[in-house]
Structure formats: C-alpha cells, structure tokens
Amino acid sequence: MALTIYDISKKAGVSIATVSRVLNGSDSVKASTREKVMKVIEKYDYTPNAYARGMGLHSLRTVGILCADSSDLYLAKAVYYLEQELHANGYESLLCCTGYDLADRQSYIRLILSKKVDSLILVGSHYVSSVDEENEIIREASKQVPVMLLNASYSYPNVYCTLCNDYASMFEATSSLIRAGIDDILYLYDSNSYSGTKKLSGYKAAMKSYKLADYAPYVHYYDGRTDQIEAITDFIQGIADRGTRFHGVIASDDPLAIGAIKYAQQNGLRIPEDLAVIGYNNSMLTACCMPELTSVDNRLENLTHQLVQTLIGVLSGQEMPTESVFSGKLIKRATTP
Amino acid sequence: MALTIYDISKKAGVSIATVSRVLNGSDSVKASTREKVMKVIEKYDYTPNAYARGMGLHSLRTVGILCADSSDLYLAKAVYYLEQELHANGYESLLCCTGYDLADRQSYIRLILSKKVDSLILVGSHYVSSVDEENEIIREASKQVPVMLLNASYSYPNVYCTLCNDYASMFEATSSLIRAGIDDILYLYDSNSYSGTKKLSGYKAAMKSYKLADYAPYVHYYDGRTDQIEAITDFIQGIADRGTRFHGVIASDDPLAIGAIKYAQQNGLRIPEDLAVIGYNNSMLTACCMPELTSVDNRLENLTHQLVQTLIGVLSGQEMPTESVFSGKLIKRATTP
Numbered sequence: 068m069a070l071t072i073y074d075i076s077k078k079a080g081v082s083i084a085t086v087s088r089v090l091n092g093s094d095s096v097k098a099s100t101r102e103k104v105m106k107v108i109e110k111y112d113y114t115p116n117a118y119a120r121g122m123g124l125h126s127l128r129t130v131g132i133l134c135a136d137s138s139d140l141y142l143a144k145a146v147y148y149l150e151q152e153l154h155a156n157g158y159e160s161l162l163c164c165t166g167y168d169l170a171d172r173q174s175y176i177r178l179i180l181s182k183k184v185d186s187l188i189l190v191g192s193h194y195v196s197s198v199d200e201e202n203e204i205i206r207e208a209s210k211q212v213p214v215m216l217l218n219a220s221y222s223y224p225n226v227y228c229t230l231c232n233d234y235a236s237m238f239e240a241t242s243s244l245i246r247a248g249i250d251d252i253l254y255l256y257d258s259n260s261y262s263g264t265k266k267l268s269g270y271k272a273a274m275k276s277y278k279l280a281d282y283a284p285y286v287h288y289y290d291g292r293t294d295q296i297e298a299i300t301d302f303i304q305g306i307a308d309r310g311t312r313f314h315g316v317i318a319s320d321d322p323l324a325i326g327a328i329k330y331a332q333q334n335g336l337r338i339p340e341d342l343a344v345i346g347y348n349n350s351m352l353t354a355c356c357m358p359e360l361t362s363v364d365n366r367l368e369n370l371t372h373q374l375v376q377t378l379i380g381v382l383s384g385q386e387m388p389t390e391s392v393f394s395g396k397l398i399k400r401a402t403t404p
Numbered sequence: 405m406a407l408t409i410y411d412i413s414k415k416a417g418v419s420i421a422t423v424s425r426v427l428n429g430s431d432s433v434k435a436s437t438r439e440k441v442m443k444v445i446e447k448y449d450y451t452p453n454a455y456a457r458g459m460g461l462h463s464l465r466t467v468g469i470l471c472a473d474s475s476d477l478y479l480a481k482a483v484y485y486l487e488q489e490l491h492a493n494g495y496e497s498l499l500c501c502t503g504y505d506l507a508d509r510q511s512y513i514r515l516i517l518s519k520k521v522d523s524l525i526l527v528g529s530h531y532v533s534s535v536d537e538e539n540e541i542i543r544e545a546s547k548q549v550p551v552m553l554l555n556a557s558y559s560y561p562n563v564y565c566t567l568c569n570d571y572a573s574m575f576e577a578t579s580s581l582i583r584a585g586i587d588d589i590l591y592l593y594d595s596n597s598y599s600g601t602k603k604l605s606g607y608k609a610a611m612k613s614y615k616l617a618d619y620a621p622y623v624h625y626y627d628g629r630t631d632q633i634e635a636i637t638d639f640i641q642g643i644a645d646r647g648t649r650f651h652g653v654i655a656s657d658d659p660l661a662i663g664a665i666k667y668a669q670q671n672g673l674r675i676p677e678d679l680a681v682i683g684y685n686n687s688m689l690t691a692c693c694m695p696e697l698t699s700v701d702n703r704l705e706n707l708t709h710q711l712v713q714t715l716i717g718v719l720s721g722q723e724m725p726t727e728s729v730f731s732g733k734l735i736k737r738a739t740t741p
Contacts, residue, residue, distance in 0.1 A: 137480050138480045140477075146474050147473060147474055147501070150501050162498070162499035162500065162501065164484070164487050164499065175496065178466065256609075296688065296691035296692060297691060322692075334695060351659070352631075352689075352692050354634060355689050356692050357694045
C-alpha cells in the first residue's frame with residue numbers, strides 16, 4: 068500500500084501540517100525540517116495525494132460529506148450550508164446518506180474514500196461512538212485525508228471538530244424556565260448521540276443546580292420518526308395519561324416540541340400560561356406552528372462556515388485549531404413566558 | 405474514447421436493452437440477434453461497463469443522485485426514499501446537490517459520471533429545460549449510463565421518467581374549492597420548472613372550465629426562500645393590501661400555504677370559513693400548523709419505488725417503460741370546507 072501523508076509525518080517526526088507545508092512549498096518551514104521531510108519522501112518514493120489526484124482530472128477539489136439521513140431537517144440544513152461554503156471556496160461535494168447502522172456507515176466511508184476525495188466531513192454526532200473500537204473507521208480515514216466532524220468531538224491526529232456547546236445551551240434553556248417559576252419540566256429527546264448526551268446532561272445539571280433533583284420521571288426517550296407529529300403528540304399524551312404532571316416541556320429537537328404544542332391544544336391548555344415549550348435547532352418549524360416556538364439556535368451557519376474555513380486551512384498546510392466550539396443562543400418566541 | 409452500450413446498440417441496430425440482455429447471457433434473445441450484437445462487440449473490442457467497473461472494486465453497484473437543494477423538504481424526502489430503496493436493492497448512492505444554475509448542474513453531472521456510477525438519478529423537474537440545447541448534458545449522460553428522471557419528462561434513448569400527474573392533481577384541487585362555492589382563488593407558486601408549469605396549467609384549466617376566466621390577478625409568483633415563513637406571510641399580505649380579494653389560496657408547495665394560514669391569523673380571518681387553503685406535497689408541515697393543512701399528496705413514496713424498480717430492471721437488461729405516471733391525491737384536513 069502507498070504511504071500517506073500521515074505515514075510521512077510519523078516517519079519524519081513532524082506534524083501532518085508541516086509535511087503539507089513542505090509539499091506546498093511554503094516559506095514558513097525551517098530548512099532543517101524541510102530537509103528531514105524531503106528525505107523521508109524521497110526514501111519512500113512518496114507521491115502527494117493532491118498531485119496523484121490532479122492526474123484524475125475531475126477528482127480534484129472534491130469533498131465527501133456523510134450524514135445519517137438527508138430528510139432530517141437539521142442534517143439537511145447542515146449539508147446545504149456546507150455545500151454552499153465549499154462551492155464558494157471552489158470545492159465540489161459528494162454526499163452519502165449512510166443511515167444510523169455502524170456497518171453501513173463504515174462501508175459508505177470506504178466507498179467515498181475510494182472516490183478520491185480531498186477530505187471527509189461527517190455531519191452529526193452519530194459518527195462518534197462511545198465504544199472506541201467503533202471509531203476505528205474514523206482513525207483509518209484520518210490516515211488518508213483530513214476528517215472534519217460537525218457537532219461531534221474526537222481527539223485524533225488529522226481529525227478536526229467544530230461544534231456547539233449543547234450542554235451549556237440546554238443548561239441555559241432549562242434555567243430560564245426554572246427562573247420563570249416552572250419546575251416540573253418534561254425533557255423529551257430522540258437520540259443518545261454525543262450531542263444528545265450533552266443536551267440531557269445540561270438539563271439534568273440545571274435541575275440539580277436549583278435543587279430539583281427528582282427529575283427522573285420527567286425524562287422521556289422518543290424512538291419514533293420525528294417527521295410524524297401525530298405520533299409525537301400521542302407519545303406526550305401517554306406520559307400525561309400515566310399521571311406525570313408538567314408545566315414545561317424542553318425538547319432536544321423542534322419536531323418533539325411541536326408535538327408538545329399539539330398536545331396542549333388537544334387538551335385545552337394555554338401556551339405559555341399552562342404549558343411552556345422550548346425546542347432545539349431553531350428550524351423553520353418554529354415559524355410554522357401557533358404560537359411560534361421558542362428554540363435554541365445552535366449556530367449551524369457559524370459552525371459550517373468555521374468548519375469549511377478550518378478545512379481550507381488544513382488543505383493549504385496551515386496549522387488550524389483541532390476543536391472549535393460555539394455557544395448556542397435561546398431565541399425567545401411565544402411559547403415561553 | 406471507449407465505446408458505450410449506446411454506441412453498440414446503434415451499430416448493431418438493436419435496443420440498448422437487447423445489448424444488455426446479450427451481455428448478461430439472457431436466454432430471451434434470438435440467436436441471430438445475439439450474433440449480430442456479438443459481432444459488433446468483438447469488432448470494436450468492447451468491454452461492458454459493469455465488468456470494467458467490477459475491476460475498480462468499491463465502485464460497483466453505485467448510483468449517482470443529483471438534486472438541486474437538499475434543504476428543500478420535498479427534494480430531501482425524495483432523496484431519502486430513493487436511498488432507502490436503492491440500499492434495499494444492494495446499491496449504494498452518491499448524492500450531489502447542484503444548485504439551480506445550469507453550468508453548476510453540468511459540472512456536477514460530469515463529476516459524478518467520472519466516479520463510475522451505474523446510473524444517474526436526477527431528482528426534480530428543474531433538470532429538464534424548455535430550451536432543448538440546455539438538455540445536451542442529459543443526452544450526453546444517457547450515452548454512458550441509464551438516466552432516471554424523477555418528476556420530469558424527457559424523451560430520449562436510455563432516459564426513463566417517473567412522475568406525478570401534477571396537472572390533473574392541481575385541476576382537481578382547484579375544482580374542489582370551486583365546487584364548495586369559492587371562486588376567488590389566489591394561486592401561489594415558486595417555480596417555473598416542468599412540474600411548476602403543469603401545476604399552474606391545472607389551476608388555469610379548472611378556473612376556465614368553470615367559466616372563471618379572469619384569473620390573471622390571482623396568479624402570483626413568489627421568488628424568495630420557502631423556508632422563510634414570515635417573508636411568505638408578508639408577500640401575501642402585500643397582495644391583499646394592493647386590493648385583491650380572495651377566499652381561497654392554492655399553493656404549489658406547502659410552505660407557501662403555511663404563509664397563507666399565518667396571513668389569515670394575522671388578519672383575524674377564520675379558516676376555512678373566510679379563507680380556504682390547499683398546499684402541495686403533503687409534507688410534515690401539514691401537521692405542524694393549526695388548523696392542519698389540506699394538501700396534495702403527489703405519491704412520492706410510490707414514485708421513488710417505481711423509479712428504483714425501473715432502474716433495477718434496466719440494469720438487468722429488461723425492457724422497461726420509459727415513462728411511469730402516477731395520480732396525485734387531495735388529502736383533506738381542516739383548512740378546506
């Protein structure tokens with residue numbers, strides 16, 4: 068197998084960025100470092116990827132984007148922003164929608180790497196598993212091209228993360244309801260991904276910080292499809308029917324919050340007087356419902372912009388931050404006091 | 405340049421499907437036909453694509469999907485269904501979101517063809533232009549792989565179309581309001597694509613058939629983004645403010661109809677008594693608004709299923725219909741009488 072830029076950096080004992088700078092003829096490399104790198108390159112007869120790709124004509128300046136499900140509002144918007152940014156920077160993109168199954172995700176990553184892309188962008192925190200063996204495919208990919216993670220965190224050479232601080236955002240959203248005098252707050256979520264876990268921790272920490280330690284009966288996992296509002300409404304009705312009383316709902320995704328609004332309307336509850344509702348992602352759904360939905364804006368446009376800036380920097384051999392974190396913002400509309 | 409299956413079929417004077425059957429060793433080909441095809445194949449030293457692709461390992465059984473904008477609800481859902489269907493049939497997919505610009509669309513089609521896909525699926529009627537020179541890229545692609553069009557119609561060898569009869573669906577939706585006694589019906593649309601034109605014709609034909617010929621002041625083109633509900637609401641408010649009276653709204657896409665519901669609520673109009681509203685595409689938005697939105701279901705799930713069935717048939721050398729047309733269905737909810 069041919070050597071990668073990763074192998075060269077290991078053998079020369081320098082960073083990948085330094086190898087990249089040498090290959091790009093940058094002036095900012097010390098002569099002795101450049102010599103060390105060039106020796107390894109010559110010894111192993113290494114052909115830099117970008118050059119090898121240039122021979123394939125159409126395959127230059129192409130980035131592979133992977134997301135689990137393009138019909139998810141949030142992921143679709145992320146992909147849209149990424150493509151716009153990449154296009155503005157002269158890159159074309161190839162997208163694979165991999166589903167949530169591990170084996171499928173792996174085979175898709177191999178497929179898109181075989182298409183000679185310059186980088187891989189993994190959209191959404193599902194791509195990083197808490198079981199580290201399952202992340203072998205990320206490590207494998209990072210040896211061929213820079214791997215960019217959107218809304219996930221993974222520390223490894225040639226892996227760059229851009230994310231929103233979901234923990235702090237959810238802590239703030241929950242605290243805002245508690246400060247308004249609402250302490251029986253239902254928490255609805257639909258994913259145990261990295262960001263899903265962070266959001267839930269933020270809710271729990273806020274409840275604890277206000278001494279509302281008994282939140283266990285309020286936390287509910289919805290495992291249906293989020294584009295089926297009726298099913299979500301039934302799910303919330305079921306929680307109420309089994310005797311849980313609540314005057315607030317915080318949801319990890321806007322469609323779950325829309326379900327809560329529908330539940331309130333079915334039961335003649337006034338919003339926000341009898342039930343306050345906060346969604347997450349600040350999607351177009353916030354403007355479709357009545358009253359309009361308060362939601363956490365997790366700065367998707369900033370995230371995608373930063374991710375592409377980082378990527379362009381890495382590809383041109385600059386030293387870039389391996390983790391860029393943005394703060395979310397609660398956008399208050401008519402479903403909260 | 406290497407010969408394609410299209411060239412072989414022309415030189416042998418048989419259909420592409422027949423060449424494919426010969427290559428697949430099918431029994432259903434007459435001996436004399438088989439001989440004719442094999443002579444051409446031998447004369448030009450033709451290597452069938454599927455075989456050539458098999459050498460590239462990972463590139464086998466991959467379909468390229470192109471759509472204009474993955475953040476559009478309808479296109480995103482179409483892509484999702486297609487990927488599910490393809491995956492169930494053992495195919496992986498690569499997606500490019502090309503935007504609406506002709507030059508970008510062309511360069512993306514060339515990019516994805518360079519990735520050695522087995523077929524190209526063009527999602528949405530924007531890909532077929534009424535200016536036939538702009539369709540050269542489709543003709544070019546069809547000489548390399550079968551080209552599948554979703555919701556567009558184009559007659560050319562190796563091009564297969566699967567679509568909804570948008571004309572008839574819109575005719576029926578409009579007629580249903582007229583029969584309910586509403587004859588001042590605003591028509592809102594946001595695209596002049598093939599299906600956009602068919603929908604508008606359906607509305608006009610219904611208005612004419614009920615002798616409501618003076619519909620010109622009711623037809624309005626919205627050229628903003630459809631994920632900005634407030635801007636749509638303002639747009640409709642502007643039409644009303646300029647003196648147009650209307651008791652019905654029919655929209656070519658659900659977000660435009662949501663804007664009409666918001667307009668009614670801003671102005672204290674009762675739905676459906678003072679204003680009846682019909683959307684199109686039967687998206688998840690129909691369940692997010694209050695009251696829930698009557699909308700035309702254009703059978704996306706059936707369309708995508710049929711498209712993939714046709715594709716699988718074509719790739720395995722069967723003779724398949726070049727055009728498959730489904731009828732849409734008006735799904736009545738609370739915004740119509």
